[in-house]
Amino acid sequence: VQLQASGGGLAQAGGSLRLSCTGSGRAESRYYMAWFRQAPGKDREFVAAINWSGGHTRYADSVKGRFTISRDNLENKVDLQMNSLKSEDTAVYFCAASSSLLVQTRPSHYNYWGQGTQVTVSS
Numbered sequence: 001v002q003l004q005a006s007g008g009g010l011a012q013a014g015g016s017l018r019l020s021c022t023g024s025g026r027a028e029s030r031y032y033m034a035w036f037r038q039a040p041g042k043d044r045e046f047v048a049a050i051n052w053s054g055g056h057t058r059y060a061d062s063v064k065g066r067f068t069i070s071r072d073n074l075e076n077k078v079d080l081q082m083n084s085l086k087s088e089d090t091a092v093y094f095c096a097a098s099s100s101l102l103v104q105t106r107p108s109h110y111n112y113w114g115q116g117t118q119v120t121v122s123s
Contacts, residue, residue, distance in 0.1 A: 001025045001112040005095045008117030016083045021095030021114055023076040032098040033071055033078040037091035046105040058103050087123040092116040
């Protein structure tokens with residue numbers, strides 16, 4: 001499975017960005033998909049995850065109510081809509097896929113990773 005993340009960029013605080021992750025290779029429709037982020041000097045942290053049907057999602061407390069994860073299995077795509085952005089959302093964002101049947105929030109449980117896309121929020 002190869003994952004390609006896109007959509008990062010520069011936004012003002014309070015603004016919005018939408019990230020997309022497109023998968024290729026083995027169909028990832030049965031995988032849990034997630035977004036993680038990593039700010040300079042910090043560990044990679046969980047942002048949001050969605051199960052294969054899209055019926056179950058989980059969010060980090062820091063983004064709950066502001067970010068929405070969604071997926072389209074026909075297009076092998078997972079999106080992260082980010083609203084009400086804050087300066088602390090600035091990081092490199094990574095999409096990831098896990099073959100686990102349960103939602104996982106630790107990076108070590110994810111088998112495949114995209115290359116990352118930079119999100120910078122100016123205050």
